[in-house]
Amino acid sequence: MKARKSREKKGELEELGGVLGGSTAGALALGGRHKPEELSTLAANTRFSRKEIQLIYRGFKQECPTGLVDEEAFKQIFSQFFPQGDASQYAHYVFNTMKRKPSGKISFEEFLTILSKVSRGSVEEKLQWIFGLYDLxxxxxxxxxxxxxxxxxxxxxxxxxxxxxxxxxxxxxxxxxxxxxxxxxxxxxxxxxxxxxxxxxxxxxxxxxxxxxxxxxx
Missing domain, CATH: 1.10.238.10 (EF-hand)
Known part of the structure; x- marks a missing residue:
């Protein structure tokens, strides 16, 4: 039992270290998990530094260990930031601006890309996202x-x-x-x-x- 847990832990550490350290080995999918792109690629395609992506990825994986998040999980995550009200409907609208796959799930890359545009993008990019949010x-x-x-x-x-x-x-x-x-x-x-x-x-x-x-x- 201890040996199996040790192997699982090692696999998780190798995935985290590999993907966020930029090695090809870390980009391999484990079991049914989604395989993120390498750190260097994510840094090149967004406005986040390698260190920032590492921090964001760790939080994402903690909440979404499979590497994919569906709408219900997204609502639960979103509601943690707004416990004083009901964030479920607004989270639904935000999720729809990210969702691209027929499965209705978003990957870490999609999440990071949207976050980059909304937080670090130009005024035009931010307004385009806002427009998409309201254009239901x-x-x-x-x-x-x-x-x-x-x-x-x-x-x-x-x-x-x-x-x-x-x-x-x-x-x-x-x-x-x-x-x-x-x-x-x-x-x-x-x-x-x-x-x-x-x-x-x-x-x-x-x-x-x-x-x-x-x-x-x-």
């Missing part, structure tokens, strides 16, 4: 109802930490959307395009500064 049906347009759904989920997630504290999140969300949607919809056709979003955001210095706070210092 993927038709290239944001309707007022789509914006209401996402804003409502944000208020639900923030819970009692909103200032002032919001008693009815969905009512507050509707008031917020009613206040800004018509300002974003420059041609008044009832939907917001990526161009209209960029134009509106470029006029708001406070919002542009808030995009910088998405940067992650590890």
């Amino acid at each position: 049906d993927g038709d290239g347009l944001i309707s007022k109802e789509e914006m209401l759904d996402v804003v409502g989920s944000i208020y639900e997630m923030l819970g009692r930490y909103t200032q002032p504290q919001i008693v009815e999140p969905h009512l507050a969300a509707r008031e917020h959307v009613d206040r800004i949607f018509h300002l974003m919809d420059a041609n008044k056709d009832g939907v917001v395009t990526i161009e209209e979003l960029v134009q509106w955001c470029s006029k708001d210095e406070q919002l542009l500064r808030s995009l910088d706070t998405l940067d992650t210092v590890l």
Whole structure:
């Protein structure tokens, strides 16, 4: 029994050391696990340093030992950061911006790529991600109802930490959307395009500064 556990532990250490140290051996899949790309490749394709990727990977593997995460697991991870409210719906929307596989699961590479764009990307990349977050049906347009759904989920997630504290999140969300949607919809056709979003955001210095706070210092 001890010998088997020792072999399992050795295998895990070899995978972690190999993948994050850049050796080819570490990129081999163990059992049914997903095999991440080598550290050098991940560093070249993202805006994270090798050390930052190592730290992110360790946390990812701790929560997702198979190397893949489905939506339910993602919601559980996300909810740990927002225990004061209900983050499940917003986590669903965020997960949909990452999901690429028919299986409905995301790999470490996909997670890292999105995280890199959102935290270290240009203003344009960040706004493109935000647009994709609100464009729930993927038709290239944001309707007022789509914006209401996402804003409502944000208020639900923030819970009692909103200032002032919001008693009815969905009512507050509707008031917020009613206040800004018509300002974003420059041609008044009832939907917001990526161009209209960029134009509106470029006029708001406070919002542009808030995009910088998405940067992650590890």
